[in-house]
Amino acid sequence: MKPFLEGHEDPLTVLVAREMDAVSDVDVVAWAGCHAAPPSYAEDSDYQELLRSNPRNPLALGKAHGHLTSLVARVFADFDPSSAQAGEMARRLFLRRIRSYLHSDLEPLQICRMIPPIEERYDYPYWLGNLYDVCDWMDARTTRDQALHLRDAIEQILSDNGESQLPDATE
Amino acid sequence: MSGVGAVRQVALSAGRDLDVTLAFWQGVLGLNVHARYDPPGMAFIMAGDVRLLFIDGVPPGTVYLDIAGLEAFHAEAKAAGIPFTAPPTIVHRDTEGRFGPAGESEWMAFLKDPAGNTIGLVERLAPEQN
Numbered sequence: 001m002k003p004f005l006e007g008h009e010d011p012l013t014v015l016v017a018r019e020m021d022a023v024s025d026v027d028v029v030a031w032a033g034c035h036a037a038p039p040s041y042a043e044d045s046d047y048q049e050l051l052r053s054n055p056r057n058p059l060a061l062g063k064a065h066g067h068l069t070s071l072v073a074r075v076f077a078d079f080d081p082s083s084a085q086a087g088e089m090a091r092r093l094f095l096r097r098i099r100s101y102l103h104s105d106l107e108p109l110q111i112c113r114m115i116p117p118i119e120e121r122y123d124y125p126y127w128l129g130n131l132y133d134v135c136d137w138m139d140a141r142t143t144r145d146q147a148l149h150l151r152d153a154i155e156q157i158l159s160d161n162g163e164s165q166l167p168d169a170t171e
Numbered sequence: 172m173s174g175v176g177a178v179r180q181v182a183l184s185a186g187r188d189l190d191v192t193l194a195f196w197q198g199v200l201g202l203n204v205h206a207r208y209d210p211p212g213m214a215f216i217m218a219g220d221v222r223l224l225f226i227d228g229v230p231p232g233t234v235y236l237d238i239a240g241l242e243a244f245h246a247e248a249k250a251a252g253i254p255f256t257a258p259p260t261i262v263h264r265d266t267e268g269r270f271g272p273a274g275e276s277e278w279m280a281f282l283k284d285p286a287g288n289t290i291g292l293v294e295r296l297a298p299e300q301n
Contacts, residue, residue, distance in 0.1 A: 021258070058252035113260035136264070139291065140257040140281035141233060 007034035025064040046071040103167040108147040129157035186286025231287035241294040257281040
């Protein structure tokens with residue numbers, strides 16, 4: 001399975017993905033490692049910190065989100081993570097993430113844990129569909145076999161949003 | 172009529188090194204060893220009124236512990252390099268009040284101890300705290 005972040009994404013996209021829990025700190029560090037940064041932030045201290053982070057070092061991982069946030073705040077000072085622009089980025093990321101559930105070994109909680117941050121930041125958007133109910137009582141022990149209804153809900157959300165259920169080129 | 176009542180004891184794996192497992196519970200979760208019997212190599216930690224028995228020969232288990240201030244605990248532990256298998260997230264919204272005051276939500280985060288036991292940390296939050 002290819003990683004969700006491939007390296008070509010800009011820091012704004014990565015921050016939106018991280019803040020909605022679509023990706024983890026490990027993913028953020030991995031993104032930095034394969035991202036070709038433009039001159040505008042290639043030498044930025046926080047970007048450099050991300051580049052130097054060891055993904056197997058929990059201490060370094062614990063700081064990754066902070067480095068990414070600082071990078072965006074400094075280099076993209078006009079970006080509002082709660083704006084309509086960010087909301088549309090979140091919607092695209094969300095749909096891509098749930099589609100990847102159909103074609104990967106993602107655990108149910110990796111989908112369900114996106115709901116609280118999305119609800120909070122984007123004011124209960126319609127594109128979450130009925131995941132609010134579907135994810136009831138899904139925790140870290142819930143297996144894919146126990147969550148067949150999650151698969152059904154994802155297929156419905158993709159259909160409602162006019163999205164294909166087929167894997168895209170990154171999956 | 173059944174006289175069966177509350178949970179008294181839960182058995183968890185001691186792992187390959189009981190000292191390491193107990194150090195995790197003390198250092199990360201702040202739960203001290205209540206009693207230890209060595210030999211045969213077993214220890215108890217009290218989680219409220221429930222005894223957690225750490226002993227060799229049982230498979231890793233799962234236990235859910237109440238915590239106050241889950242989000243702050245997660246942030247602090249993460250900064251200290253403690254890996255979580257799942258960060259805090261809402262697992263259930265108790266709109267009907269089936270497990271406590273109606274309207275509260277149950278937040279959980281998960282981590283594993285060195286023995287492979289899964290620890291779910293649980294906090295119920297009122298709607299205005301979510």
